[in-house]
Amino acid sequence: MRRVKLICFGKLKEPYWRAACAEYEKRLGPWCKLETIELNPAALPGEPSPAQVRQALEAEAKLAGEKIPRGAAAAALCVEGEGLRSEAFAAWLEGQGGEVAFLIGSSYGLSENLKARADLRLSLSAMTFPHQLARMMLLEQLYRAVQIQTGGKYHK
Secondary structure, three states: OEEEEEEEEOOOOOHHHHHHHHHHHHHHOOOEEEEEEEEOOOOOOOOOOHHHHHHHHHHHHHHHHHHOOOOOEEEEEEEEEEEOOHHHHHHHHHOOOOEEEEEEOEOOEOOHHHHHHOOEEEEOOOOOOOHHHHHHHHHHHHHHHHHHHHOOOOOO
């Protein structure tokens, strides 16, 4: 059974985000062992300088990097990443072996070092979304991917 880790900065505070994610986590249950790790974003002042943002992102990268399992493929969600069609995402996932870690950054994204470490830089869209929505969209795409891989009826 495939192991999938979602390494996210921040928590799902609103009940509707938690409910939506829980639904896809439940649907994924038969196909993968999913673990979501919620990390606290680095504290920043109201209007941080670029240097403060870089420093915070590096601190977050250290935390996230420690959670990526040894030997696991890593995918960093970032706006400059590759936009894959659902079928291509399913094929990429299938080719990664037993364990995959997905990284969702804080409101300032992910550090360049962490993105460079990733096997895939993945963009869910050219648009910008709140991190809670990005998490739910990733879970939906993971479910869609396993449906594509298994010939399920969900993906049309």
